[in-house]
Amino acid sequence: MGYILEGISDAIKLLLSFDQEIYTIIALSMYVSFASTLISAFIGIPLGFILGLKDFKGKRIFARFLNTAMSLPPVVVGLVVTIFLARRGPLGQFRLLFTPAAMIIAQTLLVLPIIMGVIFNSSRDKGTEVEKMCLTLGANKLDTLLILVKEMRANILVAITSGFGRAISEVGAVMIVGGNIKNHTRVMTTFIAMNHSMGNYSTSIAMGLVLLGISFIVNAILYGRITGTGD
Amino acid sequence: MKKTKLSLGLILLLIFSLVVVGCGSKEPAQPDEPLNEENAGEEEQGTVEEPKLGGSIILSTTTSTENSGLLDFILPDFTEKTGIEVKVVAVGTGKALQMGVDGEADVLLVHAKASEEEFVAEGHGLERFDVMYNDYILVGPAEDPAKVKEQANSNIVDAFNAIHEGEHIFVSRGDDSGTHKKELELWGEAGLEPEGAWYVSAGKGMGDVLQMADEMQGYTLSDRATYLSMRDNLELVIVTEGDERLFNQYGVIAVNPEKNEQINAEGAQAFIEWLLSAETQELISQYGVEEFGEPLFIPNAK
Amino acid sequence: MEITLKNIKKSYNHKTVLNIPDFRFTKGKIYGIIGPNGAGKSTLLKTIARLEALSEGEILYNHQPFRKAILKDMTYLTQKPFLFAASVRENISYPLKFRQYKRDEINFLVERIISEFSIEHLANQLATKLSGGEAQRVALARALIFNPQILLLDEPTSNMDPNSIEIIEKIILKYNQNKDKMILFITHNVGQAKRVCDEVIYLENGIIVESGKAKTVIEAPKSENLRRFLALEYYVN
Numbered sequence: 001m002g003y004i005l006e007g008i009s010d011a012i013k014l015l016l017s018f019d020q021e022i023y024t025i026i027a028l029s030m031y032v033s034f035a036s037t038l039i040s041a042f043i044g045i046p047l048g049f050i051l052g053l054k055d056f057k058g059k060r061i062f063a064r065f066l067n068t069a070m071s072l073p074p075v076v077v078g079l080v081v082t083i084f085l086a087r088r089g090p091l092g093q094f095r096l097l098f099t100p101a102a103m104i105i106a107q108t109l110l111v112l113p114i115i116m117g118v119i120f121n122s123s124r125d126k127g128t129e130v131e132k133m134c135l136t137l138g139a140n141k142l143d144t145l146l147i148l149v150k151e152m153r154a155n156i157l158v159a160i161t162s163g164f165g166r167a168i169s170e171v172g173a174v175m176i177v178g179g180n181i182k183n184h185t186r187v188m189t190t191f192i193a194m195n196h197s198m199g200n201y202s203t204s205i206a207m208g209l210v211l212l213g214i215s216f217i218v219n220a221i222l223y224g225r226i227t228g229t230g231d
Numbered sequence: 232m233k234k235t236k237l238s239l240g241l242i243l244l245l246i247f248s249l250v251v252v253g254c255g256s257k258e259p260a261q262p263d264e265p266l267n268e269e270n271a272g273e274e275e276q277g278t279v280e281e282p283k284l285g286g287s288i289i290l291s292t293t294t295s296t297e298n299s300g301l302l303d304f305i306l307p308d309f310t311e312k313t314g315i316e317v318k319v320v321a322v323g324t325g326k327a328l329q330m331g332v333d334g335e336a337d338v339l340l341v342h343a344k345a346s347e348e349e350f351v352a353e354g355h356g357l358e359r360f361d362v363m364y365n366d367y368i369l370v371g372p373a374e375d376p377a378k379v380k381e382q383a384n385s386n387i388v389d390a391f392n393a394i395h396e397g398e399h400i401f402v403s404r405g406d407d408s409g410t411h412k413k414e415l416e417l418w419g420e421a422g423l424e425p426e427g428a429w430y431v432s433a434g435k436g437m438g439d440v441l442q443m444a445d446e447m448q449g450y451t452l453s454d455r456a457t458y459l460s461m462r463d464n465l466e467l468v469i470v471t472e473g474d475e476r477l478f479n480q481y482g483v484i485a486v487n488p489e490k491n492e493q494i495n496a497e498g499a500q501a502f503i504e505w506l507l508s509a510e511t512q513e514l515i516s517q518y519g520v521e522e523f524g525e526p527l528f529i530p531n532a533k
Numbered sequence: 534m535e536i537t538l539k540n541i542k543k544s545y546n547h548k549t550v551l552n553i554p555d556f557r558f559t560k561g562k563i564y565g566i567i568g569p570n571g572a573g574k575s576t577l578l579k580t581i582a583r584l585e586a587l588s589e590g591e592i593l594y595n596h597q598p599f600r601k602a603i604l605k606d607m608t609y610l611t612q613k614p615f616l617f618a619a620s621v622r623e624n625i626s627y628p629l630k631f632r633q634y635k636r637d638e639i640n641f642l643v644e645r646i647i648s649e650f651s652i653e654h655l656a657n658q659l660a661t662k663l664s665g666g667e668a669q670r671v672a673l674a675r676a677l678i679f680n681p682q683i684l685l686l687d688e689p690t691s692n693m694d695p696n697s698i699e700i701i702e703k704i705i706l707k708y709n710q711n712k713d714k715m716i717l718f719i720t721h722n723v724g725q726a727k728r729v730c731d732e733v734i735y736l737e738n739g740i741i742v743e744s745g746k747a748k749t750v751i752e753a754p755k756s757e758n759l760r761r762f763l764a765l766e767y768y769v770n
Contacts, residue, residue: 030601077670080365086445086446087448097446097447098431098443098446098447127616130615130617132584133611133615133617134631135582135583135584135604136582136584136604136607136608136609136610136611136626136676137608137631137675137676137679138604138605138608138631138632138679139631140631143630143631147617147627150617150618150619151617169456175435179431179433179435179439179443180433180435181432181433181434181436182430182431182432182433182434183432184431186434190434190599191434194406194434194435196326196404197322197323197325197326197406197436198323198325198407199322199323199325199326199327199328199329199330199407201329201408210555220436
């Protein structure tokens, strides 16, 4: 129990210390995760809708592929992104490895399938029903789209929150492509992993609690936003 | 109303899980009972020569011994002779020592002499023995923008000065490991404060840092073993070596068995005796010769 | 308005579930479609509503192939009605919004149909929270509000209590009182078919076995199968 209490008191101290480094880390975490979630949402939501509602050849195989991609191992994604961004890699000339941009790219690859998958799966089930209903009521394409978005705002919310949850909590990809560089690419999860490997358990636990708190707050806000604008 | 209930529930769940995790860490699973029974049976069968101890020990060590492949090379011999299985936890020196303090390891093989002596002095360990040494090297890009190879190929302090002055990229372990401590010690010796955009504090293991330095075309301080084992995949070259300040002594320490009941003191003792024996020391000196043309560790047990 | 089925076939996995060589539905009539489970009743309505594609053949609307404009004049009410996650009032107003009605008009028509269906007490509720019978009533109100020429109903009273059934039957009869609509009405209740429908079609295995005036078909069935079906239905009800 000692660990835990120490961790909680350390968490409070950590936040009250106004240590520039801690806030840089938290801010970077939020920036990278929000950016990748936002990019993924812009691509994944429309694409998920279109592909979920349209009948096309190989849709089943695509669905299976997408469902697999929803649980891509972050380490593998990190590895692949590294291979592409490394100096010797095809995109090496942009010198992106070990930058926040690389972390956003990697996380987007992790989050995009999640957001797209949630939308794809739910629009395949519920969406076709909504679409048919709109057809019987004489709605045109635009009407149908607006109704769909409205009907599925809960699914969109789930997609975005799970995407963000994945991004903010993932360590494997950002560790590899970001490099956990102090004041540059160090985020909450890599900070935790590093402190754990250094034997600073209470610091890890402290940051872990901060991370938990932040994801809780962000989820609560997102949830309130979207359900609030509902009816 | 519903929302507050939900969030209350979540908070309770969080606390509950933390409590469970907390308690769990205090009472590890039953310590190897089946194994002990097994070898009790063996003893009854009366194998006369060399009664094998069996069971297992947890060896907490630095990443360098594991990454270099040394442990894979020598440990089978120990298991064969004693029947003891060695569970290797390869972490930074800081964490390795912390595991000793927490009584979560039986024996430590690390390389931060001052910290180790402090560890023993504080009663966490029984006694410290020299085992072997290897050396650190400064590696950097082949183009060598700081001209270290030309001007300071055997003087690490001069080398650090040149890097600092030109603000050439230097990737630091930044993880409180033995190598990191060594590096900080050397900056101190040079009277320099490593700070700025050029100084990259990675917070990662040696292999990762070498790759980062390679990618960023920067310099880094590495142990020779890890560098040699990865040399084929790196464009980095050795720019400084052979300075006495770069030698790196490894020590072995048995964790104080009074820490808790799970510590396998007998196994730890057997491990230390074996590690310091002439035979094993010879084995250590053979490692790496075949692959790299030179030994990676030089045994020096007294 | 007239609907002509010409050699239509629908099959799933090589199994034919609908096979009608020639049939014509005309304006001003209420058609009851009866038959055992799996006879192809819903499939027939869905193909007419364009929710399912035909495997073969053609459906003509007013002697012409399908055009999108037909959709504005036709609606299909599913067996389990799907209501949008909005208030009942809003649900009922959607078809008018889709047809660019003015706001005043929408308000007027919605309030009128709400009182006609006696669902004032539901008007402000969330439509997804209604019971089966209530939802069916709301869905029918939503279907009738834009005055469609073709009304396709898939067991519209299956989850209702006798009182509500009576209300709905009256509404359906009233909807066609000027003999200017066409209603296709699947029902399990032979008595209801007799009460409401002008004509009855008995489907079995995707084939129209018998059709004609409701009274004639139900009271003097020609085929052995229909006789057996009717006996069973009377027994059940």
